[in-house]
Amino acid sequence: MPITINGSPVPIPSDPRVSLLDLLREELHLSGTKKGCNQGACGACTVLVDGERIVSCLALAVQYDGRKVTTIEGLADGNGLHPLQAAFIEHDGFQCGYCTPGQICSAVAMAGEIARGMPSHVTGELDSGTITLTRDEVRERMSGNLCRCGAHNGIVDAILEVYGTADARVLEAAE
Structure with a gap:
């Protein structure tokens, strides 16, 4: 079975040592996903697999093999930007832009986690059934994605604009 990347089937590489990142960047020329630390510590290479x-x-x-991978290039709907991409522009959620694709993919998945009721370390009221997306909640959930330029305030503002007042049904539709 092929991997489905941004809606298109892609054959599995013949070399089993090829990372998903290298497949995306070097073989498929999807350069939106960035190679930062290449050690899993910075989040620049974050993509979505089955959401x-x-x-x-x-x-x-x-x-x-057989899974659905979505990169930053696959989030937009046709020529229109994903709402989070537009919010990043509006809130200046980037400076150099290197971490931005990973930040956006991570935030989209974060919205799905909240919709499924997955708490973070700072989530209060675990038995209330709802998770309030506060600045602290966003910062905790996005802590695996680093920004060397210091655009974290704009990133948090963009995420809160898109997902901050949404309920779980809206968040699921945003995935």
Whole structure:
């Protein structure tokens, strides 16, 4: 079975040592996903696999046979931007832009986690059934994605604009 990347089937690489990141960047020329630390520590290479975030530098492409991978290029709907991409522009959620694709993919998956009721370390009222997306909640959930330029305030503002007042039904539709 091939991997489905941004809606298109892609054959599994013949070399089982090829990372998902290298498949995306070097073989498919999808340069939006960035190679930062290549050790899984910075989040620049974050992509979605079946709606969940992973760091693609630590993932072997063969592991994702039959799975659905979405990169930053696959989030937009036709020529229109994903709402989070537009919010990043509006809130200046980037400076150099290197971490931005990973930040956006991570935030989209974060919205799905909240919709499924997955708490973070700072989530209060675990038995209330709802998770309030506060600045602290966003910062905790996005802590695996680093920005060397210091655009974290704009990133948090963009995420809160898109997902901050949404309920779980809206968040699920945003995935």
